[in-house]
Structures are given as C-alpha cells and as structure tokens.
Amino acid sequence: MDKKDQNTEQNILNAAKKVFQLKGMDGARMQEIANEAGINKALLHYYFRSKQMLFDAVFKAAFEMIAPQLNEILNDESSIEDKIKNFTYNYISFIIQHPYLPNFIIQEINRNPEFILQMKENPGFPNLKKFKNQINDEVKAGQIKPIKAEQLFINILSLNVFPFIGKPLIEAIGDIDDNQFKLLIEERKTHVANFIINSIKV
Missing domain, CATH: 1.10.10.60 (Homeodomain-like)
Incomplete structure (x- = not known):
C-alpha cells in the first residue's frame, strides 16, 4: 500500500x-x-x-493501542498497589482520548458475543494469570484482605469503565455540566486507585 x-x-x-x-x-x-x-x-x-469490516478496523486500531499497555501492567513485576494505580491512570487517560471505545465494546459484545472471543486471539490481549497468582500469594501472606483476583479485577474495571458509559446519567443526576464531568474524571485517575487499595488493605 x-x-x-x-x-x-x-x-x-x-x-x-x-x-x-x-x-x-x-x-x-x-x-x-x-x-x-x-x-x-x-x-x-x-x-x-462493509460497515462491519470498517467497525472492526476502527475497534481493532483503538484496542491495539490500549490492550498491550494494560497487559504489560498486569504482568510486570510491580506490586498489586502499583498495578492498580498504573492500570487506573493509564486506562482513564486513554479513554479520555478515545471516549467512544467503552460504548463500542459494550454495543459489540451485546450485538455479537463472538467478537470479543476473536479479539482474545490477538497478541497483547490482557491476561490475568500473573495477576491472579500475585493476588493469591498476597492474600496467603496476609498482605491484603481475602479477595478473589477475578472480583478485584471486576471492581477495577467497573469503577474505571462505568463513568464513561454512564456519562449522561451521571451528569443528569449530579446536575453537572460537561466541564465539571471532565474534572471529576481527572480526579478519578487517582481516586479510583486509592478507593480500591484502601478496600483491600489489611
């Protein structure tokens, strides 16, 4: 080309x-x-x-920018606390630049459940194996409260993803405008990590 x-x-x-x-x-x-x-x-x-081919290309291009970063964080040698901080900061920073992506993913999963399974085959797709082992080791050592790694990851993902998906609802219930919402999102880069870390601290 x-x-x-x-x-x-x-x-x-x-x-x-x-x-x-x-x-x-x-x-x-x-x-x-x-x-x-x-x-x-x-x-x-x-x-x-086709529109599907174009959608796949747009989604893949965006996903390939963030997925390897998140996978690297999950599988590096840092502590669980640093993983939570880095995951949250990187994810929110990325989605601020690509606000369409969370809704893209949710829409496509609902419309075509096989799509994410196809994406799973791509190199760099986030892998929780090391994260799970690390959580299990720290729970056994009494360094963090007992929690399943899957539950902790769902907590991290949910608290990071939902504000972008629920933006109109949050603005309406909170009676805030777009600029105020943006300020809240900036605060969440550290607030979410601190909230989760405090929830698992012994």
Missing part, C-alpha cells in the same frame, strides 16, 4: 470513528462515513467492503 492509499485509509478510519461515536454501530451509515471522509461511497467500499 503506497502513502496515498495509507493516508486515504487513515482518513476513512478517523471519519468512521467520529460517526460511530455519534451514531453507534447500528445507527451509522456508510454514506455518512464517506461524507465525513470527503470521498464518494464507491471509494469507501474499495477500502472497506
């Missing part, structure tokens, strides 16, 4: 990301994506034959 083709493809992916963010997978139309990219629909279909 020459540079011109690469630029066109990236332009399409950027346009698709915007449209998917606004309309979701089911609501997005290929013509809208072509319009956003400033190309005709025939050229769009030349690069991506």
Whole structure:
C-alpha cells in the first residue's frame, strides 16, 4: 500500500470513528462515513467492503493501542498497589482520548458475543494469570484482605469503565455540566486507585 492509499485509509478510519461515536454501530451509515471522509461511497467500499469490516478496523486500531499497555501492567513485576494505580491512570487517560471505545465494546459484545472471543486471539490481549497468582500469594501472606483476583479485577474495571458509559446519567443526576464531568474524571485517575487499595488493605 503506497502513502496515498495509507493516508486515504487513515482518513476513512478517523471519519468512521467520529460517526460511530455519534451514531453507534447500528445507527451509522456508510454514506455518512464517506461524507465525513470527503470521498464518494464507491471509494469507501474499495477500502472497506462493509460497515462491519470498517467497525472492526476502527475497534481493532483503538484496542491495539490500549490492550498491550494494560497487559504489560498486569504482568510486570510491580506490586498489586502499583498495578492498580498504573492500570487506573493509564486506562482513564486513554479513554479520555478515545471516549467512544467503552460504548463500542459494550454495543459489540451485546450485538455479537463472538467478537470479543476473536479479539482474545490477538497478541497483547490482557491476561490475568500473573495477576491472579500475585493476588493469591498476597492474600496467603496476609498482605491484603481475602479477595478473589477475578472480583478485584471486576471492581477495577467497573469503577474505571462505568463513568464513561454512564456519562449522561451521571451528569443528569449530579446536575453537572460537561466541564465539571471532565474534572471529576481527572480526579478519578487517582481516586479510583486509592478507593480500591484502601478496600483491600489489611
């Protein structure tokens, strides 16, 4: 693929990301994506034959940016406390830049449960094996309260993911505007980690 083709493809992916963010997978139309990219629909279909292929490419590109980072954190030699801090900070920082991603994932899992199983085959997909062993060892040593590694990971994931998925609800119930929400999210980079660490401290 020459540079011109690469630029066109990236332009399409950027346009698709915007449209998917606004309309979701089911609501997005290929013509809208072509319009956003400033190309005709025939050229769009030349690069991506279907909306599903385009969605997969957008999702994969974003997922491949964050998944290896999270996997590295889960499997490095740092303490559980540092893992929680680093995971939370990196995840929230990344999603601030890619706010469409959590809804993308939820929508696609509900629409196509096999999709995440396909993603699991990709190199760099987060692996909990070392994290689980580390939690089990620290529980046995009395360094943290008894907790299953899976439950702890669900706590970490839920507290980090939900605010992005539930943004309209949080803003409405909290009676806050977009700028106030952004400030809350910035605070959560450290608040979530501290909350979870304090919950498992002996």
